[in-house]
Structures are given as structure tokens and as C-alpha cells.
Amino acid sequence: MKKLTLKPYRSIGPDEIAAVTRVMESGMLSGFYGSYGEQFLGGPEIRDLEREWSSFFGVKHAVTVNSAASGLLVALGSIGTGPGDEVIVPATTMSATAMAPLIYGAVPVFADINRDTYNICLATIEERITARTKAIIVVNLFGQPADLDAITRMARLHGIYVIEDNAQAIIAKEGDRFSGTVGDIGVFSLNYHKHIHSGEGGICCTNSDALCLRMQLIRNHGENLVDPMGIEDITNLVGFNLRMTEMTAAVARVQLKNVTKHVEARVYQATRLIAGLKNLPGVDPPMVKNGCSHSFYILAFRIDPAQFRGGVSRLAERLNECGFPCFTGYVKPLYTLPVFKRRIAIGQRGFPFNLSEVKYEEGLCPESEALRDSLLCFEPCAYELNDEELDSLVFIFREIHRELYIVKHA
Ligand SMILES: *Cc1c(COP(=O)(O)O)cnc(C)c1O
Secondary structure, three states: OOOOOOEEEEOHHHHHHHHHHHHHHHHHOOOOOOOOOOOHOOHHHHHHHHHHHHHHHHOEEEEEEEEEEHHHHHHHOOOOOOOEEEEEEEEEOOOOOHHHHHHHOOEEEEEOEEEOOOEEOHHHHHHOOOHHHHHHEEHHHHHHHOOOHHHHHHHHHOOOEEEEEEOOOOEEEEEOOOOOOOOEEEEEOOOOOOOOOOOOOOOEOOHHHHHHHHHHHHOOOOOOOOOOHHHOOOOOOOOOOOOOOHHHHHHHHHHOOOHHHHHHHHHHHHHHHHOOOOOOOOOOOOOOOOOOOOOOOOOEEEEHHHHHHOOOHHHHHHHHOOOOOOHHHHHHHHOOHHHHHHHOOEOOOOOOHHHOOOOOOOOOHHHHHOOOOEEEEEEEEHHHOOOHHHHHHHHHHHHHHHHHEOOOOO
16 A cells, blocks of 8 residues: 655644744843733733633633643642642543642542543542542543533532643534633643644633632742732742743734634544544544534544454554554553652652542543553644545555454354
């Protein structure tokens, strides 16, 4: 089989270049200053981006930061997370979701995922709530909203905050609400690999004035501001510098203008691949929940490893050899990382795990563990494909399926 070469997805065009040039020519590459006064909230591009972002997503506030990982940090800091607290997170997600609590001395508590959507499971969240639970970080994994309405209602009954890690699901919807706008805070990513990007970058959305201000303070040396602003509760206002630059904001503004176009092209690619690969034995396409839209950051097929010679790893290897780029390793349960197995995070003495009884062992999240050997992922955000190329990918997949599928005789 002739190996395909695929065109990479590049969303940066003349408008982004013009935006960067405009900022360069202004000479002001950052408008931030870490002390009381006008410049505490950044320069014109930052403020325009925040205004345009909150208006597009229908939320009161948007707070820009330099990454989604930083966004999770300011979000957890703003709600008052502290040593000994527990933060419930899904076992299957990108590692940043589970690292943010550690910086505030809190520990992540892993909930399992739903078998059909791979998103965090409401019932296992409820089982893990204790008197120490401060927040739930809900991840809208692969581009599909988690059960946002149900989880936020449940959390409210328990007095627990909900933070959405929406890095993978820009403009996905649950009902008529955008993911990233349902929880108390929603964190978006603008890193190079996401649907839209500015190289690096992150944005936190909230409808709360108080959380917005606290996130702004943590982003930008809050310790200097509390006195002149008359802020009494100085918890977690040891500030960082997590500020976005003017050029980054200028690029992000152009990307936001075209977000629908960029995401729809990714969804189109995923939809065409799914249609071409339906009814293949041993291969389950992703399920999209009723009433939800999926933005397909990752297109994940669930493979029955027992039905393929060499299992999912051989399948991935042959597909890659023939030009169908895919990977399998994304979805190890996070509690199998050394940081949790060895309980070493900050300093030598096991802080913050030494404040907690929370255990990290095999068997904790069976559905998450089952994905390890059964998920095959394709990245629609990495490629710009026409119909002919998409059909070639389908052809390759079907050929390799024929080659490795173990035919069962009746
Ligand atoms: C990409 C990603 C992040 C981190 O985003 P950065 O902007 O690179 O910090 C966090 N969570 C999830 C689920 C992601 O996919």
C-alpha cells in the first residue's frame, strides 16, 4: 500500500500575521504591571480579547493566562483550595488536570469514567465526596461535554465548586450551553495543539465577580494589591506571573473570530471517518450524547483487543506504517504516574500526600484501566484533509482491519 502523507492543520494566516505586526509596531509587548493601578489588568489586546471571549461564550468574565495549566492553578487558588483539601478529578485525562491541586497542598482524588463517553462518572464522584472535598475538576474529554448540568447540580447540594477543564472542547455544547460555561469556572487552552491557538495561552471563564478578581490577583502578583484595594481575605493571594503577552492576545483574537470555521472542519473530518468505519467488527466509534455536540479534539475508537492479532498496539503500528496516523498511549489512568505511586510531589517529605489518606492503587478506576489496551486515537486537530484523503484513510483502515482481524468461524 502506498503510504499517505497528510497536510498538517495550520490555522495561522495573514490576519494573525497582521495582528502580530500591529502589536510589534506599537512597541508595547505587554501592558501588565504587578502593582496597583490601571496596568494591573493588562494592555489593550488583553482587555479586548477578554471582552470578546466573554461575549462570545455568554459569560460575565474571561481572565487570560499563559496556559490552561496556569488557568487550573488560578482557578483552584481562587476558590480557596488549601493543604489537606481533596479535589475530585477523572482518572483519564491530561496530567495537568491532576497536578494543579498539588501546588496548593491539596490532593487529587480519582473518579472513574463512563464506559461509553470516557467522561467522568457522576456516580463515582458521589462515592468519593468527603468532608475534605473542595472541588471537582470536570474534564470535557476529547471534545465532548461531560454530564455538566447533572454534576453541577449535585455539587451545589454538597457545597462543592465545579471547575471545568475545557481545554479539549471549545464550542462544544450541552443543550444550549457552551461547555466551559456551566461550572463555577471553565478553563480553556490556546496551546499549539488545540482547535484554535496562539502558541501558548489559556482563558478562565466565570460569572462570579469575586472569583474573577481573585484569579486576576493570583495571575499578577496579588500580594501587592491587597492593601491598596482593601482586600481582607488574603488567602492564596501569593501571586504568580501567569500573564499573557499582547502579541499572544492579538493572535487569539483573530483565532476566536474564526473558531466556528476551525472547529467545524475538525468535526467534518471526524464525522467522515466515523461514517467510513462504521459496522467494522471489533471497532466501536465514539458515541455522542443526545443533546450534545462534540468538537472532536480527539477521535477515539474503542477496539476489542482480543479480536485483533497483536491487539491494539499492532493495529496502531500497522496503521501508522501505512500512513494512518494514530496512537494508543494517551489514556493511562493518571494514578499510575510515579508522582502518585511514590507519593512525592513538593519537597522531600511527600507533601501534600502526607496530609492525606487517599490511596492510589491499581483497581481504583476499572473503566479507566480498561481503556489502556483498547483505545485507538486520531487527532483531527493535527491535519487538514480533503475528502479524497479522508476516503484514503478509510480505505487504509479497512485494509489493515482485514489483515489483523481474527475471523471467528461459527
Ligand atoms: C491541553 C490540555 C491541558 C493543558 O493545556 P495547556 O494550555 O497546554 O496548559 C489541560 N487539560 C487538558 C484536558 C488538555 O487537553
